[in-house]
Amino acid sequence: MDxxxxxLFLTLSDTLSFSRTAEQRHLSLSTxxxxxxxxxxxxxxxxxxxxxxxxxxxxxxxxxxxYAISTLAEWQRLLGDLRPHSGDLRGxxxxxxxxxxxxxxxxxxxxxxxxxxxRVEILLRTGDYADAVARVQSGQEDISVVARPDKLAAALExxxxxxxxxxxxxxxxxxxxxEQLQQxxxxxxxxxxxxxxxxxxxxSERGLSKDRLDQWFRSRGERxxxxxxxxxxxxxxxxxxxxxxxGVVPELVLHNSTFRDKLxxxxxRPRLGEFPVGLCALKQRLDNxxxxxxxxVARRSYATPI
Amino acid sequence: MDxxxxxLFLTLSDTLSFSRTAEQRHLSLSTxxxxxxxxxxxxxxxxxxxxxxxxxxxxxxxxxxxYAISTLAEWQRLLGDLRPHSGDLRGxxxxxxxxxxxxxxxxxxxxxxxxxxxRVEILLRTGDYADAVARVQSGQEDISVVARPDKLAAALExxxxxxxxxxxxxxxxxxxxxEQLQQxxxxxxxxxxxxxxxxxxxxSERGLSKDRLDQWFRSRGERxxxxxxxxxxxxxxxxxxxxxxxGVVPELVLHNSTFRDKLxxxxxRPRLGEFPVGLCALKQRLDNxxxxxxxxVARRSYATPI
DNA sequence: TATTGTATTGCAAAAAATGCAATACAGTAT
DNA sequence: ATACTGTATTGCATTTTTTGCAATACAATA
Numbered sequence: 001m002d003x004x005x006x007x008l009f010l011t012l013s014d015t016l017s018f019s020r021t022a023e024q025r026h027l028s029l030s031t032x033x034x035x036x037x038x039x040x041x042x043x044x045x046x047x048x049x050x051x052x053x054x055x056x057x058x059x060x061x062x063x064x065x066x067y068a069i070s071t072l073a074e075w076q077r078l079l080g081d082l083r084p085h086s087g088d089l090r091g092x093x094x095x096x097x098x099x100x101x102x103x104x105x106x107x108x109x110x111x112x113x114x115x116x117x118x119r120v121e122i123l124l125r126t127g128d129y130a131d132a133v134a135r136v137q138s139g140q141e142d143i144s145v146v147a148r149p150d151k152l153a154a155a156l157e158x159x160x161x162x163x164x165x166x167x168x169x170x171x172x173x174x175x176x177x178x179e180q181l182q183q184x185x186x187x188x189x190x191x192x193x194x195x196x197x198x199x200x201x202x203x204s205e206r207g208l209s210k211d212r213l214d215q216w217f218r219s220r221g222e223r224x225x226x227x228x229x230x231x232x233x234x235x236x237x238x239x240x241x242x243x244x245x246x247g248v249v250p251e252l253v254l255h256n257s258t259f260r261d262k263l264x265x266x267x268x269r270p271r272l273g274e275f276p277v278g279l280c281a282l283k284q285r286l287d288n289x290x291x292x293x294x295x296x297v298a299r300r301s302y303a304t305p306i
Numbered sequence: 307m308d309x310x311x312x313x314l315f316l317t318l319s320d321t322l323s324f325s326r327t328a329e330q331r332h333l334s335l336s337t338x339x340x341x342x343x344x345x346x347x348x349x350x351x352x353x354x355x356x357x358x359x360x361x362x363x364x365x366x367x368x369x370x371x372x373y374a375i376s377t378l379a380e381w382q383r384l385l386g387d388l389r390p391h392s393g394d395l396r397g398x399x400x401x402x403x404x405x406x407x408x409x410x411x412x413x414x415x416x417x418x419x420x421x422x423x424x425r426v427e428i429l430l431r432t433g434d435y436a437d438a439v440a441r442v443q444s445g446q447e448d449i450s451v452v453a454r455p456d457k458l459a460a461a462l463e464x465x466x467x468x469x470x471x472x473x474x475x476x477x478x479x480x481x482x483x484x485e486q487l488q489q490x491x492x493x494x495x496x497x498x499x500x501x502x503x504x505x506x507x508x509x510s511e512r513g514l515s516k517d518r519l520d521q522w523f524r525s526r527g528e529r530x531x532x533x534x535x536x537x538x539x540x541x542x543x544x545x546x547x548x549x550x551x552x553g554v555v556p557e558l559v560l561h562n563s564t565f566r567d568k569l570x571x572x573x574x575r576p577r578l579g580e581f582p583v584g585l586c587a588l589k590q591r592l593d594n595x596x597x598x599x600x601x602x603v604a605r606r607s608y609a610t611p612i
Numbered sequence: 613t614a615t616t617g618t619a620t621t622g623c624a625a626a627a628a629a630t631g632c633a634a635t636a637c638a639g640t641a642t
Numbered sequence: 643a644t645a646c647t648g649t650a651t652t653g654c655a656t657t658t659t660t661t662g663c664a665a666t667a668c669a670a671t672a
Contacts, residue, residue, distance in 0.1 A: 001381060002308035018619060028662045033620060035660090044602040045388045050619070052668055060388050067384045071377060075307060078373045082351045082366050160627095165662095271663075296350045324650060334631045339651060341629085356650070358637055466658095471631095577632075 001042065003075060006068040008035050012048065013065045016055045026163060039064070079300065083116055084293065090119035091290045096136070097145035098129040099234050100253045105145055105161060105277055109298045116297060120290055128232040130207035136280050142291045147208040148276040157286055159279045159295070161302045164252035166209055166272035169236075172264040175243040181266060196220065196268070200227035200245035202236050209233065212272045213248050219270070237263065250275040307348065309381060312374040314341050318354065319371045322361045332469060345370075385606065389422060390599065396425035397596045402442070403451035404435040405540050406559045411451055411467060411583055415604045422603060426596055434538040436513035442586050448597045453514040454582040463592055465585045465601070467608045470558035472515055472578035475542075478570040481549040487572060502526065502574070506533035506551035508542050515539065518578045519554050525576070543569065556581040 011021045012032070022032045040047050047061035057065065097106055102124060110122060125141065132144035137153065145161075152158055171178055180199055187194035196217070201224045204210040217224050227245040230236055234257065236247040241259030246266065252275075254263060279298055285291050317327045318338070328338045346353050353367035363371065403412055408430060416428060431447065438450035443459065451467075458464055477483055486505055493500035502523070507530045510516040523530050533551040536542055540563065542553040547565030552572065558581075560569060585604055591597050 019617080029619070030621080030663080031661055037620090038660095041605075043385065043388050044390060044606055052618075053670070055619090063384065063387055067380065071380060074373065074377060074380075078369065079349060081369055082349045084350060269664095274662080299347075300350055325648075335650070336632080336652080337630055343651090344629090358649075359639070361650090580631080 001039075001071075003072065005035055005039055006072050008032065009039060009047070009064065009068050010072070012036060012055075013057055013061065013068075016048075016057075018055070084296070088119065089117055089290060089293065092121040092123055093290050093294050094123045094125070094140070094142045095144070095294070096125045096127065096132055096141040098132075098232060098253075099126045100256050101129070101145040101277070102126050104252055104256050109294075109301045112301050113294060113297045117290075117293055120293070122294075128207070130204065130231070133280055136282060139282070139285075142285050142288070143279055143281045143294060145277065146280045148278055149280075155283055157281050157283045157295075159299060160276050161279060161298065162252075162277045163274045164250040164277060166212055166248055166275050167251050167254055168246060168248055168266040168268045168272075169240050169254060169263045170246045170266050171240060171243040172262055173243065177243060177245055181246070195222060197222045197225055200225055202228050202230060202239045202245045202247040204233070204236065204248075205229050205231050208275060209248050209250070209272075216270070216272060248272060250277070252277065307345075307377075309378065311341055311345055312378050314338065315345060315353070315370065315374050316378070318342060318361075319363055319367065319374075322354075322363075324361070390602070394425065395423055395596060395599065398427040398429055399596050399600050400429045400431070400446070400448045401450070401600070402431050402433065402438055402447040404438075404538060404559075405432045406562050407435070407451040407583070408432050410558055410562050415600075415607045418607050419600060419603045423596075423599055426599070428600075434513075436510065436537070439586055442588060445588070445591075448591050448594070449585055449587045449600060452584065452586045454584055455586075461589055463587050463589045463601075465605060466582050467585060467604065468558070468583045469580040470556040470583060472518055472554055472581050473557050473560055474552060474554055474572040474574045474578075475546050475560060475569045476552045476572050477546060477549040478568050479549065483549060483551055487552070501528060503528045503531060506531055508534050508536060508545045508551045508553040510539070510542065510554075511535050511537050514581060515554050515556070515578075522576070522578060554578060556583070558583065 008021065008025060008027075011024055012018070015021050015024070018032045018036075019029055021027075022029045025032070027035075036048060043060065043064065045060040046058050047064050049056050049058050049061075095106070106124075110124075113120070113122070129146060132141075132146040133149055133156070135141045136144045136146075137156065146158075148158060148160060170181055177200065184194050184196070184199070201213075203213060203224065203226055213224070228239060230239060233249040233253040236249050237253060237257040237259050239245065240247045241257070241262040249257075251265075254260065254265070257263065279295065281291060281295065286295060314327065314331060314333075317330055318324070321327050321330070324338045324342075325335055327333075328335045331338070333341075342354060349366065349370065351366040352364050353370050355362050355364050355367075401412070412430075416430075419426070419428070435452060438447075438452040439455055439462070441447045442450045442452075442462065452464075454464060454466060476487055483506065490500050490502070490505070507519075509519060509530065509532055519530070534545060536545060539555040539559040542555050543559060543563040543565050545551065546553045547563070547568040555563075557571075560566065560571070563569065585601065587597060587601065592601060
């Protein structure tokens with residue numbers, strides 16, 4: 001019994017669907033399945049009756065649901081009571097992130113932070129996430145939202161907040177690129193040879209998503225046909241949304257893109273894996289009470305997303 | 307926030323001592339220290355004020371304590387409500403374990419089991435724990451209390467319940483063995499060469515504790531002087547208690563031995579590590595509802611020891 | 613009969629928890 | 643003074659747990 005599993009169970013009992021729960025919680029189907037197995041194991045009772053097509057609460061499940069609701073409420077109350085009430089702290093914190101992150105990842109944090117520290121100003125700068133680590137290291141920013149670096153400099157502190165799978169995206173309207181993909185799709189279903197090397201790609205100049213895509217092509221023994229190299233995921237989404245080619249972005253970016261309904265995902269194999277999003281700061285800077293406070297608030301916002 | 311940490315915190319707030327908490331909960335000091343750090347991190351507040359000599363609850367700590375108490379109470383109530391009330395199940399379950407285990411490990415399980423399944427008879431046989439796995443495999447017993455085997459046959463299911471560190475034990479009264487140990491102790495404190503090869507050892511015929519001791523001697527490049535080989539930890543404790551030599555038993559056995567006050571532990575380096583105690587059954591046999599019920603009850607008794 | 617949508621499971625990789633040993637510090641004994 | 647004892651924290655390696663991917667299994671639908 002812990003916060004995460006209780007929340008998971010509530011989502012399950014709401015949706016009565018493992019797959020939708022997985023989606024909503026940004027988890028894989030197997031994770032959800034196993035998490036529920038653990039819960040059932042822990043209480044020694046089946047909580048959800050499932051028979052291949054439908055899922056519904058057992059009696060024990062209903063009881064558990066009540067329990068989960070009240071326990072989470074208590075937990076929220078506790079967090080509320082214990083919230084550091086430093087309304088008198090004042091100053092500023094410099095934060096850097098991508099445009100997408102500013103309203104997807106950062107907005108719940110900012111909201112909470114403003115409530116707890118109304119006197120502290122947030123100087124928010126946005127730009128390519130690939131610059132984020134460098135800007136923190138150089139001292140230009142206190143905190144950045146970044147993809148977790150493979151190697152973390154010892155002077156840096158990092159904290160994962162969220163994961164988002166990297167997705168291939170393509171235009172969602174008839175155009176040359178889409179036709180090409182459909183042909184490819186046919187070859188795949190007929191188990192014939194096929195090649196991604198002809199498809200025009202919009203790629204990042206650098207950063208984790210570029211690395212992953214490079215690796216993906218290497219693993220297939222092919223080389224991408226690069227239509228354009230741009231800075232930032234938003235730019236990729238934009239260009240793909242204009243029908244210029246295929247690209248790779250974290251699902252997070254896709255969901256928040258203004259081009260969302262002009263874009264579709266492509267189920268290319270193997271998958272590109274998860275894109276871990278988190279905060280990064282100089283350890284040294286975390287001594288600063290304001291920076292530390294921001295860090296704390298961020299962690300807590302993500303420990304208990306409603 | 308989960309059951310274990312809440313319990314840990316309650317123990318901490320009771321004892322106001324990390325070391326006593328570690329002892330009571332059978333954990334290492336570092337585990338306790340880190341567990342509390344996690345809790346504090348999670349709520350973003352210090353819960354215990356500690357200043358090198360004393361530990362006391364902060365205001366946040368008191369609030370947390372209330373929370374922990376009521377949350378655990380709710381949890382217990384949930385478990386009570388969900389307890390399978392199969393008072394009508396009847397039959398028998400054959401259980402095998404060492405003498406020590408029968409009252410240390412098994413007794414809370416049996417108590418609970420009898421409450422939930424009053425009509426089910428437990429056929430309890432005791433003997434050397436080294437036989438436990440074999441007896442389950444041969445179908446002689448349904449469930450055994452065993453030390454976790456290094457390699458687990460695929461047909462077997464195993465479930466850890468508890469850990470107990472292996473301890474060197476010696477007589478606690480003046481005798482030849484003790485004198486010898488004292489001389490050894492002196493050499494150690496003077497950082498001179500010393501050898502365990504002269505000390506008479508009472509060892510198991512087989513089993514995990516024998517393997518660990520063998521390995522210990524190998525790592526020192528010595529060979530033990532074996533005074534006696536016996537079957538079962540209780541027998542070792544008895545012979546050591548009679549002043550015949552030095553032995554190795556899980557702390558669990560030591561604490562429950564009738565010779566307890568005639569025995570002392572010896573802090574030999576390196577340590578022998580933990581002795582994992584758990585249940586073992588044929589996967590097949592777990593299909594039997596009675597056996598499964600016992601298994602369940604056992605797990606639950608240990609998931610939430612008061 | 614193929615296809616789609618759903619949950620479970622084997623397996624390997626990632627993350628978290630744990631214990632040991634080393635360290636640091638303040639009383640207490642020598 | 644100095645060594646010793648009891649206490650909590652920290653670096654590191656190990657173990658345990660959780661996770662995701664891919665494969666599997668099954669039923670409803672096309």
